[in-house]
Structures are given as C-alpha cells and as structure tokens.
Amino acid sequence: MINRLIEKIKKTNAPIVVGLDPMLSYVPEQVQNKAFGEFGETLEGAAEAIWQFNKAIVDAVCDLIPAVKPQVAMYEQFGVPGMAAYEKTVAYCQEKGLVVIGDIKRGDIGSTSEAYAVGHLGRVRVGSRSYAGFHEDFATVNPYLGSDGVKPFLKVCREEKKGIFILVKTSNPSSGEFQDRLVDGRPLYELVGEKVAQWGEEAMGDDYSYVGAVVGATYPEMGRILRKIMPKSYILVPGYGAQGGKGKDLVHFFNEDGLGAIVNSSRGIIAAYRHEQYGSFGPEHFAEASRQAVLDMVSDIRGALEAVK
C-alpha cells in the first residue's frame, strides 16, 4: 500500500491528505436541513448530513489528491449511525481511487491491539468466513503502550500489505509534556522515532516502509531531526493550516528525492467556505471552496519545496 500511496502522490504531484473531520457545525445548513428532513434531528440525521458533506467534498477534490484521512472521533460521536457513515466514507473514497488513512490512533495491550488491527486493516474470522470490517488502507497507531501494542498492527500490515503511521511527535501544544522528556539524555520522541525506523525495516515496500510516523507541522526542527532518524519511513504531517503550519515549515520533513512526507489539512480544507479567504464561495458552494483550498495548499507546499532545490 505504501507503493500505491507513493504512486498516487507522484501522479497528482500533491503530497497532501485531505482530512475528513466533519463536525456537524461545519456542514452547511442546506445539507443539514435535507438530512434532518429525511431522518429528523437524530443521530441518523447527523450521520446522513456528515456523509453527504463528505461525499460532496470528495467529489470536488478527488482528482487533485492522493489520499484522505477520516478522523474516526468525528463519526464516533454520533454512535452507531456515525460509524456507519465512517465506513461508507472509507468505501466511497476507495471507489474514487483514493488511499484512505484511518486516523484511529489505536494501541493497547497485545490482544486488544490485535482486535483493533484486524478490525481496521485486516479480516475478522466468522466461522468458516472472514470479513474486512472497516478496511482502511492505513491506520494511525499510538505506540506509547510499548511494542506489544504495535506488533499486531505490523503483523496485519505484512499479511495484508497495508500500512501504519505511528505517533512520534504530535502537533498539539502540550505534546512536549511527555514526548519531549529526556530519557538517557535524549527526548522520548527520538527514541520512538528510532523504534519506528527499526519496525519499518521489517516491512519494506520498494523504497519506503509500510511503517510511517506522525510528526506535527508545528514542530519543524523536530521534523528535521526525525527525518534523519527514520529515512525510510513516510511522515504523515498534521498541523498545516488551522494549527498554524505553513509550506515553508515543512521542507525538512521531505527527503532529497522530494518524497517521504504527506501533509494533512482537515478544517483548512473541509471548512474553507467559512474562512474569510474563501468567503466569496458562500455555504452553497462549500465544495468548490474546498477545491480552491486544496489547489492553494498544493501550490504553497510545492513552492516551498521548489525554493530549496
């Protein structure tokens, strides 16, 4: 799957991921009203609204991008109907040829991680049959329970040729409280980065590993260091746009081959129509605003990469 992701990045010339994080408040009134008209102001109504919102955005941007990253929390808050909308979103994006990174941030004791890995990336056995539950192409994994929480994901990735992005240095303001603590004189995130590189060696695609890392755009210096520690791992970089990250901050997340990183923006794309810059589109044309925001993001990142060549 890492080979396919890289192929798609090269084809679109867009090292970006659109984050499908559909808070109900981002869904324009006309879409909410239609869904509520059909299903009432219920969890089913909310799930229908976020699904229709996603579908319109995916239709508007799918030719420009290699991948999407649905954030499971945004669906989970609407219970079972929300999770059905998550599954429908994953399937629809795959139908449209997009690589799907499930931002599920799972990781637990070994036996529980195994169930997460099977449910999201693998196949679950039911009697003589087996089924792919949520069938994302990649998933995000929290390694802070230790390697027994990660290994079941590695096993499923090898079996299914899928991939994971392991949280190394997250983009949020308080990520340093634990991740930057010194252990034997070195920040914890560096030690986790080294582990990611090791795990990655056991799961190589052609040039890059199936085992990638998450490093926030909001910490460009740490991105530079981690790039060197994990040369064969793709870095998923959240924090662009709404969290303040800009193209110029991101150049050192990439390798000299121009590959090695894929940058996420969620609110900056899906809620672009609410932003002053794209205000002229209005809520009626929210999906066109998202398309323009994707074009602008790609040109910002490409421009920054060109400038350091």
Ligand SMILES: O=c1ccn([C@@H]2O[C@H](COP(=O)(O)O)[C@@H](O)[C@H]2O)c(=O)[nH]1
């Ligand atoms: O370190 C991390 C890890 C994950 N995320 C997730 O990425 C998106 C970012 O959304 P924006 O609207 O572009 O800020 C969201 O799903 C986070 O849960 C992250 O931000 N930082």
